[in-house]
Amino acid sequence: MKKVSLLVAAALLAPSAFAHQAGDVLVRGGAIMVSPSTDSGDVLDVQSDTQFGFTASYLLTDNWGVELLGATPFSHSVDLGGNEVAKVKHLPPTLMAQYYFGNAQSKVRPYVGAGINYTFFFDEKGDGLKGAKVDVENSWGLAAQAGLDMAVTENLFVNGSIWYMNIESDVTVDGTFVDKAKINPIGLMVGLGYRF
Numbered sequence: 001m002k003k004v005s006l007l008v009a010a011a012l013l014a015p016s017a018f019a020h021q022a023g024d025v026l027v028r029g030g031a032i033m034v035s036p037s038t039d040s041g042d043v044l045d046v047q048s049d050t051q052f053g054f055t056a057s058y059l060l061t062d063n064w065g066v067e068l069l070g071a072t073p074f075s076h077s078v079d080l081g082g083n084e085v086a087k088v089k090h091l092p093p094t095l096m097a098q099y100y101f102g103n104a105q106s107k108v109r110p111y112v113g114a115g116i117n118y119t120f121f122f123d124e125k126g127d128g129l130k131g132a133k134v135d136v137e138n139s140w141g142l143a144a145q146a147g148l149d150m151a152v153t154e155n156l157f158v159n160g161s162i163w164y165m166n167i168e169s170d171v172t173v174d175g176t177f178v179d180k181a182k183i184n185p186i187g188l189m190v191g192l193g194y195r196f
Helices: 002-013
Strands: 025-035 049-059 064-071 074-080 083-091 094-100 108-125 134-136 139-151 156-165 168-173 176-182 186-195
Touching (some): 025 064, 049 074, 139 168
Antiparallel strands (some): 025 186, 049 064, 064 094, 074 083, 108 139, 139 156
């Protein structure tokens, strides 16, 4: 048992073998849950969804990087007065500038990021509105994140992150403006990453 403990301690204290450093490409993938914090009065309520999310980061220096977030399409039910009236799908590609705390030898690298999000809505369906045409306008907005990478092997690491995206979109039904949906979701992602 003591030998196992010593091996674990040695692995945790190992130096530069686990580095995130300038020139590295970090690819992460895992489950990402988007939970809209809808602020549209009592008119609309948008439900949560979980999909496969993935990111690709490039470290410009040991501490600064850029990241692009992608995901499989999210599908949300839209409720009106507690009843589902529509379904929408969207893709939220997001570009971030990131700062990584610690140094290139740190096995655990917390980070924060800020950037811009473009949300592309598609396949809107007004099922609960008797076939009415529902349209949700695409959206530009600011985004922020905080995350943590923890090395498992020289190249493999585990990741957890939280995202906030500013998404405000006009909603129309049969061409008539209904509401400005302030979706502003929180995204939670847990997965694995690989350092190239």
